[in-house]
Amino acid sequence: MDWNLPYLNDEHKGLVMLMKEFCEREVDIKALNEIGDQPMSIHSTREDVMARMPWDLISKAHDAGLRQLATPEEYGGGGYARDHLALGACAEAAGYYGGEFARLIAIPWKHTCTLVTSPYASKEVKDEMFSHFMENRKAYFASSASEANHGSDYTFPYDEPGKTGMLFARRDGDDWILNGDKQWCEGACISAYVLLTIRTDPTGPISKSATQFAFPTSTPGWTIRINDMMGNEIVPNSQQHFENCRLPDRYRISPVGEGLTIHRGAMAFLALYHHGWIGWARRVWEEIKEYAKTRIQGGRPIIEHNNVGMMIGEADALLRSARLFNYQYSWECCQPEQINPLPFYYGTWYFKKVLTRLMEIGLDVYGGMGPQKELTFEHWIRVHLSLFHGGSTGTFALVKAARVLGQ
Ligand SMILES: Cc1cc2nc3c(=O)[nH]c(=O)nc-3n(C[C@H](O)[C@H](O)[C@H](O)COP(=O)(O)OP(=O)(O)OC[C@H]3O[C@@H](n4cnc5c(N)ncnc54)[C@H](O)[C@@H]3O)c2cc1C
16 A cells, blocks of 8 residues: 555654554454454344444554544544544555454544534533543444435435424423434444434424534433344444433534534545545455456466456556545645535545446456455445445435535
8 A cells, every 4th residue: 555645744654554553463354344244133232232342452442542543632632633634544544454444443533523623512522522432442423314214305405394304302491302213323322422413493494403412322212223234334333213312402512403514514524434445445456456366267367368457457546546536635624725515525426436346346357256255355345335325325426516516
């Protein structure tokens, strides 16, 4: 993996080396894949899914200073929440050297970044959450907006008054009473806090009727149900049910009615996941290439057959361009000017295209070996198909871009 990129300074490269050494020393990619493949019932309890998590590995990542890279320095963290290139490069290194470890470590980074950069989260809430995170090696964060009947509706948003968002929070003195459901949330079932975007005005358009909260999952009335996907990640995806959950107003992290703006402002941090996926895809590409160099058919390595060699070259070119695209976006996010959302939308569309083509190429090159479970490619393909459309489909990202272009 070439880390001589103009986007990365010496400090970034030092962090990448730290991640590389950690992954090479501590991460067993096959063992992580096996955890993801352990069967999970939709009726699994929080205790069941907590027991499945590789907390030892996460705790070692804490000892190495990696788990808390995004946490502010005043709490003992790395303080990199505003350095999109530092976290992006580390996520990419985690993906390349540690496969699924990238998601495992980057999910709490992303939500930490949201909280650090939120102008509305109070010091009290930050103190509570970051202290908890630093003191408890099993503390995890998640973020939740989408609902069963309102997925894209929440992100677009579909703004017809009173339509989008059924999970509702009603004001009751100094508290809010939450009732309803959220449908897909990465890691909610293992999280100590979920950053929740919820309707608080029953009649208005969702862009002006949602409010964001940091929700402690120890709150009575909160229950989960696992979403059992074909290629489960280690961090399980779950539904959440809220039944008369009483939440003090101090956990509000946006002005009332402006939660969606804050939620969408965290988009820049989603690029972290893209960095991680590209790193993992690079490793997969290298494995495909090595296979093509050793597999002999027609009397020579298949990479020497033009049809195979060209596909491997094509995948290399696509991955390089997706990688640079993503670094350019992360670099723009580090600049003081207001972030232009277009590169994010384009990047979401583009890297999904690239990874889909990599899957196709891998299946062609491996032939009958492609679906064999002994290859990490088989696991990678399943995980990616499962999480491919988290956030937005590629084409829908272009729909959002077109709307910006038309303004
Ligand atoms: C692995 C995974 C992880 C996820 N993690 C989280 C999480 O942590 N937190 C969270 O809140 N959510 C999460 N989600 C949910 C994710 O954000 C939604 O899946 C996404 O918003 C799309 O919603 P949907 O699945 O309901 O699809 P739908 O909204 O039903 O869309 C179906 C199709 O219709 C198209 N479509 C929808 N509306 C329009 C429109 N107005 N114009 C044109 N086309 C349209 C879409 O592009 C898509 O092709 C996750 C999902 C997955 C799969």
